[in-house]
Amino acid sequence: QVQLVQSGGGLVQAGDSLVLSCAVPEGAFRPYSMAWFRQAPGKEREFVGAITWMENRKDYADSVKDRFTISISRYNAKDTLYLQMNGLKPEDTAIYYCAAAIKAIFPRAISLYDYWGQGTQVTVSS
Numbered sequence: 001q002v003q004l005v006q007s008g009g010g011l012v013q014a015g016d017s018l019v020l021s022c023a024v025p026e027g028a029f030r031p032y033s034m035a036w037f038r039q040a041p042g043k044e045r046e047f048v049g050a051i052t053w054m055e056n057r058k059d060y061a062d063s064v065k066d067r068f069t070i071s072i073s074r075y076n077a078k079d080t081l082y083l084q085m086n087g088l089k090p091e092d093t094a095i096y097y098c099a100a101a102i103k104a105i106f107p108r109a110i111s112l113y114d115y116w117g118q119g120t121q122v123t124v125s126s
Contacts, residue, residue: 002028002115004098008083009120016088016124022081022098022117029115031100034081036070037110038094038122045097047108049083057106064092088124095119 008020024031035050049060049070058070069084081098099113107113 004081004100004115004117006096006098006117006120009096009122011123011125012088014089014124014126017084017086018088018122019085020083020096020098020120020122022083024079024081024100024115026078029100029102031079031115032102032104033106034072034098034100035108035113036081036083036096036098038092038096039119040091040094043094045110047110048096050106050108051081052106053079059106059108085122088122090124090126093122093124095121 005023012018033050033052036048037045038048039045047061048064051058051070051072067087071082073080097119098117100115101113105112
């Protein structure tokens with residue numbers, strides 16, 4: 001099973017910024033859309049944002065809109081997804097997961113994504 005490779009994350013203070021990255025293993029597949037989800041302790045995994053490769057359409061959860069930015073890059077056949085997080089709040093503390101869908105869909109539903117990253121911890125102190 002192909003796994004996306006995540007990097008970034010860590011411990012920051014409220015108001016700080018972080019960038020998360022998520023790489024598709026070279027030659028594995030070409031995603032139609034990619035997304036970020038997060039899961040806080042004791043809570044269900046929730047949608048953060050998504051982007052499509054062809055149209056560069058973006059969708060964000062209301063809780064992160066205007067603070068988080070999703071972007072993608074394709075260089076030498078390597079596809080990478082980014083999440084720029086600004087103005088971090090303690091309630092943003094969670095494990096962040098990236099996901100990819102190969103079908104032409106643009107969903108917020110977890111079950112519709114085909115591949116996932118290993119997760120990375122983001123902790124925001126007050």
